[in-house]
Amino acid sequence: MAGRINDEDVKAVRDAVPIDAVVSEYLQLRNAGGGNLKGLCPFHDEKSPSFQVSPSKGLFHCFGCQEGGDTITFVMKVDHLSFSEAVERLAAQAGITLRYEEGGYNPSHQRGERIRLVEAHKIAAEWYAEQLAMSPEAETGRIFLAERGFDQAAAVHFGVGYSPQGWDHLTRYLRGKGFSDKELLLSGLAQEGRRGPIDRFRGRLMWPIRDIGGDVVGFGARKLYEADNGPKYLNTPDTAIYKKSQVLYGIDLAKKEIAKSSRAVVVEGYTDVMACHLAGVPTAIATCGTAFGGDHIKILRRLLMDNGSARVIFTFDGDAAGQKAALRAFEDDQKFAAETYIAIAPDGMDPCELRLAKGDEAVADLVEPRTPLFEFALRQIVARYDLDTPAGRAAALDEAAPIVARIKNSGAQHEVAVQLAGMLGILDTQFVVKRVAQLARWARDRGGKGPAPARGPHQPYEAAPRPAGSTGPALNLRNPVYATERELLKLALQRPELVSPAFDAYGVDEFTAAPYAAVRQAIMEAGGAEYGVHDPQDYLVRVREAAPDDAVRAMVTELAVEAIMRRTVDENYAGEQLVTVRRRAVERRIRDIQSQMARLSAGGDPAQLAAVQNELWVLQQYDQALREHGAAAL
Numbered sequence: 001m002a003g004r005i006n007d008e009d010v011k012a013v014r015d016a017v018p019i020d021a022v023v024s025e026y027l028q029l030r031n032a033g034g035g036n037l038k039g040l041c042p043f044h045d046e047k048s049p050s051f052q053v054s055p056s057k058g059l060f061h062c063f064g065c066q067e068g069g070d071t072i073t074f075v076m077k078v079d080h081l082s083f084s085e086a087v088e089r090l091a092a093q094a095g096i097t098l099r100y101e102e103g104g105y106n107p108s109h110q111r112g113e114r115i116r117l118v119e120a121h122k123i124a125a126e127w128y129a130e131q132l133a134m135s136p137e138a139e140t141g142r143i144f145l146a147e148r149g150f151d152q153a154a155a156v157h158f159g160v161g162y163s164p165q166g167w168d169h170l171t172r173y174l175r176g177k178g179f180s181d182k183e184l185l186l187s188g189l190a191q192e193g194r195r196g197p198i199d200r201f202r203g204r205l206m207w208p209i210r211d212i213g214g215d216v217v218g219f220g221a222r223k224l225y226e227a228d229n230g231p232k233y234l235n236t237p238d239t240a241i242y243k244k245s246q247v248l249y250g251i252d253l254a255k256k257e258i259a260k261s262s263r264a265v266v267v268e269g270y271t272d273v274m275a276c277h278l279a280g281v282p283t284a285i286a287t288c289g290t291a292f293g294g295d296h297i298k299i300l301r302r303l304l305m306d307n308g309s310a311r312v313i314f315t316f317d318g319d320a321a322g323q324k325a326a327l328r329a330f331e332d333d334q335k336f337a338a339e340t341y342i343a344i345a346p347d348g349m350d351p352c353e354l355r356l357a358k359g360d361e362a363v364a365d366l367v368e369p370r371t372p373l374f375e376f377a378l379r380q381i382v383a384r385y386d387l388d389t390p391a392g393r394a395a396a397l398d399e400a401a402p403i404v405a406r407i408k409n410s411g412a413q414h415e416v417a418v419q420l421a422g423m424l425g426i427l428d429t430q431f432v433v434k435r436v437a438q439l440a441r442w443a444r445d446r447g448g449k450g451p452a453p454a455r456g457p458h459q460p461y462e463a464a465p466r467p468a469g470s471t472g473p474a475l476n477l478r479n480p481v482y483a484t485e486r487e488l489l490k491l492a493l494q495r496p497e498l499v500s501p502a503f504d505a506y507g508v509d510e511f512t513a514a515p516y517a518a519v520r521q522a523i524m525e526a527g528g529a530e531y532g533v534h535d536p537q538d539y540l541v542r543v544r545e546a547a548p549d550d551a552v553r554a555m556v557t558e559l560a561v562e563a564i565m566r567r568t569v570d571e572n573y574a575g576e577q578l579v580t581v582r583r584r585a586v587e588r589r590i591r592d593i594q595s596q597m598a599r600l601s602a603g604g605d606p607a608q609l610a611a612v613q614n615e616l617w618v619l620q621q622y623d624q625a626l627r628e629h630g631a632a633a634l
Helices: 007-016 019-023 071-079 083-094 113-134 136-147 152-158 169-176 181-187 251-261 270-278 294-304 320-331 351-358 360-366 373-382 390-405 410-424 429-445 480-494 514-525 528-534 536-546 550-561 571-601 606-633
Strands: 030-033 036-039 051-054 059-062 068-070 161-163 190-193 196-199 204-210 216-223 233-235 263-267 284-286 311-315 339-343
Touching: 007 071, 007 083, 019 036, 019 051, 019 059, 019 071, 068 071, 071 083, 083 113, 113 136, 113 152, 113 161, 113 169, 113 181, 113 204, 113 216, 136 152, 136 161, 136 204, 152 270, 169 181, 169 190, 169 196, 181 190, 181 196, 251 263, 251 284, 251 294, 263 270, 263 294, 270 284, 270 351, 270 360, 339 373, 351 360, 373 390, 373 410, 390 410, 390 429, 390 606, 410 429, 429 606, 480 514, 480 528, 480 550, 480 571, 514 528, 514 536, 514 550, 528 536, 536 550, 571 606
Parallel strands: 263 284, 263 311, 311 339
Antiparallel strands: 030 036, 036 051, 051 059, 059 068, 161 204, 190 196, 204 216, 216 233
16 A cells, blocks of 8 residues: 655645635635635535635635535545545646655555546547547548538647547557556446457547546547447446536536636537637537536536526527427526526527538527527427417416426516417416416425426316315215215326326315325325336335325325225226316316406406406316316316
């Protein structure tokens, strides 16, 4: 084992590398007063900065999660390193040669695993870049880049390289640098062949992928030859230093500009990042062979500081796959405090193609925020419905309103609700505004978990949510209302495939018996009946675990084992129970509205009366559809 690092050298490392310089490689820091700096903590999720750095003391502390320490401690925690690995990394940055108390200078083969893997990637990146610049074989790669508008200077700036077509060129080179076969396999640079390790990447254009600190941790490799039977893009597999869901290509180059401008542009590929940066958009980044997700958001949030003026712009291809990617990004939209936008070139070109065809200005113009991501999502939803019919407008409203309710800014929420009314052609904008406001209110009441579950596409009614408690009067199963609700819950637990996905759109308030409402809530929290279709074995376990107390848990068990009251249990029978429960809920709401109309007719606001009359008409149409078409109208 390597000896203990000399205490004087450890102190020299602490003194040589300012803590604020190290921390600012991972998150944006702002003045906190008293000589301190603040930012969003990298060790836990938070919306307001509680992480503080004291440059004068060389310390950090988070008042949210209580993590704290010096520069070395920060590097240990943020990059999951041992003490010696963190000191070695900081020493390398500062140009300090370390001494060890036992065994003199630390031999390279005894250094920490992460340090060794990062070093292997650094050497590999330099070697690949040299191959691209000098090797006659790499002419194919140079032509590929030139055809896309990238010269040698661009390749050098982004560190683009070339992996030769032979079996073990890099493997032999790294062995000569002192790396073991085990290290090469662990790094993902090599893979096991018939006679030992061989190069993972062969005959490809290579993009080094760096972490936010600037270390090369992986590669993205693009196929160049028809004879290559591999995928178009091949990425480093997950290793001790590379997790594709936790890295963003270009973040090392873009981070300072992202923090400075409070703006990030998310593109789809490596060449798109290059095109954007060269076109004067230095905030461009891309994911590495995976969809944009929660871990990527964490990286950006720390740089953007979640201030109100922050912008995140997504660029996607105009094809169906690009639109699907945009909607997937929207699912995570509310994890940002930043405003999110989407940019799609009218002719469907990506930034790289656009720069080649129309120049740098066209790329810069493309990523100027125009269409909010939520507006794009709304238009995609609305386009699926026939807005020429009242039922179509009501159905589109039912699916779109919960999305508007998710918008955090109340003023913007109101404006978008009015905009939605215009999209749908609903003249009574206040009806839409109130609907959205009610959903937002429910979301707040549920502790910020989002709006109450959306109704199905033909469920244009609202009723006050019933608390999902297990207390209440004893159930009288001679009551047909309770009997039907019980039967539907048994179907949802025992035969979820017969009632999914319609059942998952039913609100807790549609079950009038408090214990049944509690069971419905537990099913919802366990992932819904749809989860039961995909994983029946785990489904009941999850529902029971979601029950708030033993009484509800016992009710779940009882309903899961009790016989269904029909010998032939099929879709028709399930549909009858679904329709009966839904129609009773609609009828209850109609009675409430009729009562409200009677009060308004006696001297209420004419505009409010008109809105209520409109809601009544929509409900009556829906009730008629259920009566005439049964489960098909759900």
